[in-house]
Amino acid sequence: MKKSITDFTVLSNTRLSSTQFLLELSSDILLNDVLPGQFVNVKVEDSPQTFLRRPFSIHSVDAKRNVLFLLIKEMGIGSTKLASLQKGSNLNLILPLGNSFSFGNVKKAILIGGGCGVAPLLFLAKKLHEKDIHCDILLGGRSSDDIVEVEEYQKYGTTHITTEDGSLGEKGLVTKHSIFNSNKGWDMVYSCGPEPMMKSVAMYAKQNEIECEVSLENTMACGIGSCLCCVTDTIDGNICVCTEGPVFNIKRLKWQI
Amino acid sequence: MADLNVRIHNLLLKNPVMTASGTFGYGPEFEDFIDIGALGGIVVKGTTLEPRQGNSYPRMAETPAGMLNAVGLQNKGVDYFINSIYPLIQHYNTNIIVNVSGSLVEDYIKVCEKLSALKNIPAIELNISCPNVKEGGMAFGTSCAAAATVTKAVRNVWPKTLIVKLSPNVTNIAEIAKSVEDEGADAVSLINTLLGMAINIDTRKPLLSTVTGGLSGPAIKPVALRMVWQVAKAVKIPVVGMGGISNAKDAIEFLLAGASAIQVGTANFIDPAITISIIKGIEEYLDKNHFSSVYDIIGKLEC
Numbered sequence: 409m410k411k412s413i414t415d416f417t418v419l420s421n422t423r424l425s426s427t428q429f430l431l432e433l434s435s436d437i438l439l440n441d442v443l444p445g446q447f448v449n450v451k452v453e454d455s456p457q458t459f460l461r462r463p464f465s466i467h468s469v470d471a472k473r474n475v476l477f478l479l480i481k482e483m484g485i486g487s488t489k490l491a492s493l494q495k496g497s498n499l500n501l502i503l504p505l506g507n508s509f510s511f512g513n514v515k516k517a518i519l520i521g522g523g524c525g526v527a528p529l530l531f532l533a534k535k536l537h538e539k540d541i542h543c544d545i546l547l548g549g550r551s552s553d554d555i556v557e558v559e560e561y562q563k564y565g566t567t568h569i570t571t572e573d574g575s576l577g578e579k580g581l582v583t584k585h586s587i588f589n590s591n592k593g594w595d596m597v598y599s600c601g602p603e604p605m606m607k608s609v610a611m612y613a614k615q616n617e618i619e620c621e622v623s624l625e626n627t628m629a630c631g632i633g634s635c636l637c638c639v640t641d642t643i644d645g646n647i648c649v650c651t652e653g654p655v656f657n658i659k660r661l662k663w664q665i
Numbered sequence: 666m667a668d669l670n671v672r673i674h675n676l677l678l679k680n681p682v683m684t685a686s687g688t689f690g691y692g693p694e695f696e697d698f699i700d701i702g703a704l705g706g707i708v709v710k711g712t713t714l715e716p717r718q719g720n721s722y723p724r725m726a727e728t729p730a731g732m733l734n735a736v737g738l739q740n741k742g743v744d745y746f747i748n749s750i751y752p753l754i755q756h757y758n759t760n761i762i763v764n765v766s767g768s769l770v771e772d773y774i775k776v777c778e779k780l781s782a783l784k785n786i787p788a789i790e791l792n793i794s795c796p797n798v799k800e801g802g803m804a805f806g807t808s809c810a811a812a813a814t815v816t817k818a819v820r821n822v823w824p825k826t827l828i829v830k831l832s833p834n835v836t837n838i839a840e841i842a843k844s845v846e847d848e849g850a851d852a853v854s855l856i857n858t859l860l861g862m863a864i865n866i867d868t869r870k871p872l873l874s875t876v877t878g879g880l881s882g883p884a885i886k887p888v889a890l891r892m893v894w895q896v897a898k899a900v901k902i903p904v905v906g907m908g909g910i911s912n913a914k915d916a917i918e919f920l921l922a923g924a925s926a927i928q929v930g931t932a933n934f935i936d937p938a939i940t941i942s943i944i945k946g947i948e949e950y951l952d953k954n955h956f957s958s959v960y961d962i963i964g965k966l967e968c
Contacts, residue, residue, distance in 0.1 A: 411697040413938055451935065459882060460727050461935060502937065629725050629732060630934040634690035636710075636736045637725035646718050646739055651694075 409441035409504055411632065418497045419475060424556040428524060429491050430467070431478045433499060439469045439476055443508030444532035445623055445655040448478070449631035450490070451500040458486040461502065463628050463650070465528035465600070468560075476503075479556070481524035505631050506654045509621055511536060514596040518544045519565070520609050522582055522601025523554055528623055529600055530557065533564035544568065544592060548582030548605070551575045583608040594618055600625075610658040611665040620658045624649050667951035668958040669944070671705070671925050673903045674826040674851035676760055676788050678705035678926055681959055682916065682944045685907050685930030686711055686764035686790060686830075687736065692754045698937040702758030703944065705926060708790050709750070711766040714775050716742040720797060726863045726872035731882025731909070732931060733861050735875040737797040738766050743776045747783065755785040762828070766792040770818045777823045787825055791816065791850075794832030794857035796879045806832035806857075809844040820849035828905060831855040831896070833885075838892045839899035846900045854905035854928065855896060856889045881931040883909040890922055897923025897964060911939065913946020920947075923964040 416433035423429050449461040467479040482488050493499065509532050511517070517536060521529045526547055536543050543565035549555045552575040561567040569577025570585050578585055582605060599609040600623040613620030626638040626649040633651035640649050641662045647653075658665070669680035683706040691709045692701050701707065719739025726733045740746075746763070754761060763786055767773040773791065780786055793806035793815055805815045816829055829845040831838055833856035842853050858879025863872040871877075889908020897904045906924030910916050911932040919927045932939045947959065956962060 413698060413936065457729065458727070459730055459732060459935075627723055627725055629734070629931075630688075630937075632690075632694050632937060634688060634694045635725070635734065635934055636687075636719065636739050637734055639719070639722055639724065639739070641722070646722075 411502065411505065412437060413500065413502050416476070416499045416501055418493050418495055418499055420495055421491075421493050424479075425553045427482045427553070428556055429480055429482070431480065431490070431493065431499070432475055433478065433501070434473075434475045439474050440471050442466060442469050442476070442504045444535045445508035445528050446504040446506050447631070447654060448476075448501040448503040449505060449628070450478075452486045452489050453498075453500070455485060455489045458489065460629055461631065462486040462490070463505070463631055465623065465654070466504070466531055467527045468531045468534060479524065479527040479530075502631060506650055507652065509598055509623075509655050511539065511541060511596070514541050516542050516592070516594050517596040517598060518546060518592070518594045520546045520548070520582055520597065520599040520601070522548045522605040523550070525601030525605075525623075525625070527600070529598065530560055532598060533561060537564035544587060544594070546570070546582055546585055546587060548601070581605070581608070583612060588612065596621070599623070607663055607665055610663060613658065614665055621655050622658060622661075623654045624656060625654065667948060667956055669948060671959055671963075673788070673828070673905065673926055676706070676826045678760060680705045680944050681920065681926040681947070682940050683708055683760075683762070683905070683926060683928045684933060684940060685928035686792065688930040688933045691750050692757060692761075695933070695937055699941050704759045704940055706760035706762055707757070708762045708764050708928060709746075709754075710740055711738045711764045711792050711795065712740055712743050712746050712776060713738055713766050714743055714772040716740065716745065721874040723872065723874055724878070726878070728861070728863055728880065729884060731880055731884035733863055733873060733878035733880050734858070735797045735873045735878035737875070738795055743779050747779060751783055751786075755783070760787055761785055762788045762790050764790045764792050764830070765819075766795055766798075768798065770815050773815055773819050774822050777819050781823060781825070788828055789823060789825070790828045790830050790854055791819055792830050792857070794830050796832070796834060796858055796860045796877070797875065803832050803834060806841065807835050809840055812841050813844040813848045816845040816848040816850050826851045828852040828854050830857055832857050833888060833892055833908075834860050839895045842896040842900050846902050850902060852903040852905060853896060853900065854907065856885070856892050856908045859885050859888065881909065883911055885909045886915060890918055893919055893924050894922040894966065910943070913943045913950060916943050916947055917950055917962065920959065920962050921964070921966045923966070925963055
């Protein structure tokens with residue numbers, strides 16, 4: 409799909425937790441070919457302190473209605489500004505950017521998301537479901553406040569929850585969930601979340617000889633491979649997360665796991 | 666409609682808008698957004714003799730009205746450019762200028778010798794101003810003697826248009842400009858990034874892996890404009906102005922200050938189609954003010 413700079417209209421801005429909100433966006437461009445794992449680079453208007461665009465994973469696409477969803481956590485000035493967007497506001501996006509999760513020969517997968525890193529996993533779960541690929545979905549957070557849209561995930565796979573404080577689901581870290589106590593026959597692990605969590609997930613996958621893809625979130629300027637700022641160290645040297653990622657097979661990364 | 670053509674030595678530009686090295690990749694990155702052939706020229710990513718991995722992550726920090734970068738000339742080397750990139754871009758209906766970087770004078774010479782075989786590279790931009798490499802780079806651009814030495818050496822092997830890109834991290838940029846003019850530079854381009862830094866007060870660590878990096882964006886525009894004005898008064902060769910240009914008004918300011926052409930850098934990151942708006946804006950300004958050519962405003966600052 410050709411990349412474009414497009415004005416979207418905010419159809420809704422829904423508060424999902426104390427820090428997370430969901431933007432529903434529409435425009436004239438067809439979103440049929442957007443892939444799970446891809447991201448958009450958002451221009452934050454009327455915000456003098458945010459100079460660069462802000463990259464966000466595509467949370468989901470409703471192809472029938474041609475609308476796009478972004479799940480955003482208020483972290484800094486840019487995201488806080490976006491949190492205040494009203495229905496009917498304009499939002500300028502560059503999209504679709506980056507590669508996507510691969511699911512060519514996958515038969516049974518587990519999707520592991522931590523915090524707001526779950527954002528691209530809903531779209532992925534939806535695509536896997538369309539292809540009749542069974543998936544377990546494991547959502548982790550610090551507390552119940554971090555866990556949102558559980559019923560959405562449940563539509564596409566068996567959903568499990570952990571929280572560090574035990575306020576929802578099992579207590580503890582995602583990677584300590586009881587689901588890992590027995591072999592579930594997964595042939596693919598997808599993960600997105602804080603890097604230490606993804607590294608633990610990658611270690612599990614490596615030890616159990618399961619393919620594993622992770623979505624990285626490096627600081628970006630351009631999002632289209634021209635500034636070379638968002639690089640990650642790989643077996644092929646420093647490469648751009650924005651164009652050769654954000655999704656990487658862990659075999660390509662030089663993580664010490 | 667006003668005539669937008671400008672000339673930089675033997676380089677004919679259909680308009681004065683080029684893209685700055687390191688902000689436009691090699692061109693294909695922008696093909697989805699603009700017609701590359703509509704530009705006056707593109708300056709491709711800094712190219713060195715050997716492949717370079719650049720600096721470690723993090724290499725970028727957002728700052729008020731700008732950003733710091735410490736990419737460190739990551740590129741796959743001149744041979745890769747010749748064999749794998751040039752075939753993809755040589756058809757562009759615009760001037761393709763290669764930014765040549767190095768750590769040793771001999772490296773610059775070897776890169777230029779290799780590039781001279783490429784028919785559709787009418788000019789190089791000699792980068793003696795990169796602040797993000799340990800050796801060479803900016804070191805060549807911060808003393809008149811070193812700038813003169815590297816310019817002279819390259820002039821001997823590069824018969825086509827030679828643009829020398831200057832560092833703003835000097836006491837007197839006009840003196841450096843005169844030194845490279847004396848050694849045969851056909852034009853100068855300025856400014857490269859200003860050396861800066863940023864700190865995370867929670868971790869008490871620098872935001873860049875290299876501690877310091879190059880500041881770009883609107884934050885540096887007034888400094889860049891002043892330097893372009895000073896250099897344009899000091900030299901007879903054309904000046905290519907850059908530094909924070911984000912719209913047509915900015916570009917026109919640089920032209921008025923004495924730049925014969927301008928480069929758009931960091932603004933490409935925020936709006937990959939900005940160059941086209943800038944070209945249109947310059948044209949509208951000329952027409953509105955009844956100027957028949959862009960030359961009617963170049964260096965026409967009244968003060």
